[in-house]
Amino acid sequence: xxxxxxxxxxxxxxxxxxxxxxxxxxxxxxxxxxxxxxxxxxxxxxxxxxxxxxxxxxxxxxxxxxxxxxxxxxxxxxxxxxxxxxxxxxxxxxxxxxxxxxxxxxxxxxxx
Amino acid sequence: xxxxxxxxxxxxxxxxxxxxxxxxxxxxxxxxxxxxxxxxxxxxxxxxxxxxxxxxxxxxxxxxxxxxxxxxxxxxxxxxxxxxxxxxxxxxxxxxxxxxxxxxxxxxxxxx
Numbered sequence: 001x002x003x004x005x006x007x008x009x010x011x012x013x014x015x016x017x018x019x020x021x022x023x024x025x026x027x028x029x030x031x032x033x034x035x036x037x038x039x040x041x042x043x044x045x046x047x048x049x050x051x052x053x054x055x056x057x058x059x060x061x062x063x064x065x066x067x068x069x070x071x072x073x074x075x076x077x078x079x080x081x082x083x084x085x086x087x088x089x090x091x092x093x094x095x096x097x098x099x100x101x102x103x104x105x106x107x108x109x110x111x112x
Numbered sequence: 113x114x115x116x117x118x119x120x121x122x123x124x125x126x127x128x129x130x131x132x133x134x135x136x137x138x139x140x141x142x143x144x145x146x147x148x149x150x151x152x153x154x155x156x157x158x159x160x161x162x163x164x165x166x167x168x169x170x171x172x173x174x175x176x177x178x179x180x181x182x183x184x185x186x187x188x189x190x191x192x193x194x195x196x197x198x199x200x201x202x203x204x205x206x207x208x209x210x211x212x213x214x215x216x217x218x219x220x221x222x223x224x
Contacts, residue, residue, distance in 0.1 A: 042216075046214075093154045100146060101146070101157075101212060104154055
């Protein structure tokens with residue numbers, strides 16, 4: 001199947017700092033990528049749809065100024081968590097469409 | 113409002129048992145239903161179903177869709193401890209961005 005990578009896999013940061021997470025489609029081009037957040041023992045929650053060359057579409061309740069998404073090329077989307085706080089600690093997962101949606105391995109963010 | 117409901121939420125079985133996981137949906141302009149397995153990291157793709165009545169099979173796993181009754185089942189025969197995971201069902205609805213609507217998942221534990 002298609003391969004999606006994420007970097008970093010794990011990050012620990014201090015409250016107030018910004019964290020950038022990269023999502024790459026390695027062997028295919030993706031005009032659309034999705035960013036999810038998952039809290040322990042809960043299902044995936046879609047945060048936003050990242051569209052190459054245009055603005056991301058955010059789900060209700062997700063602050064676009066806090067979670068900045070850039071999809072500058074057909075193989076790369078980035079999610080920046082600005083001024084992170086402990087409540088932003090979560091597992092962030094991206095996915096990209098080939099024929100099905102393929103997921104990156106996820107990034108575990110811990111904000112101290 | 114579009115929704116996907118999975119049942120049961122949690123299941124504990126012994127090795128060798130057969131399990132059936134359920135996914136029902138109400139989604140505008142259905143396109144496809146997908147099953148994923150999630151262990152400690154991001155979900156891994158199992159099946160994509162688009163047509164009623166056609167069973168998809170991969171080893172001990174199989175799945176089928178009923179578009180009239182709006183549900184799908186995922187069967188696992190001769191379960192093994194390695195099958196322990198959360199099984200997620202998602203439905204792709206209308207729109208070009210291929211956004212998925214997720215169920216809460218079924219947590220399966222297979223005991224030796």
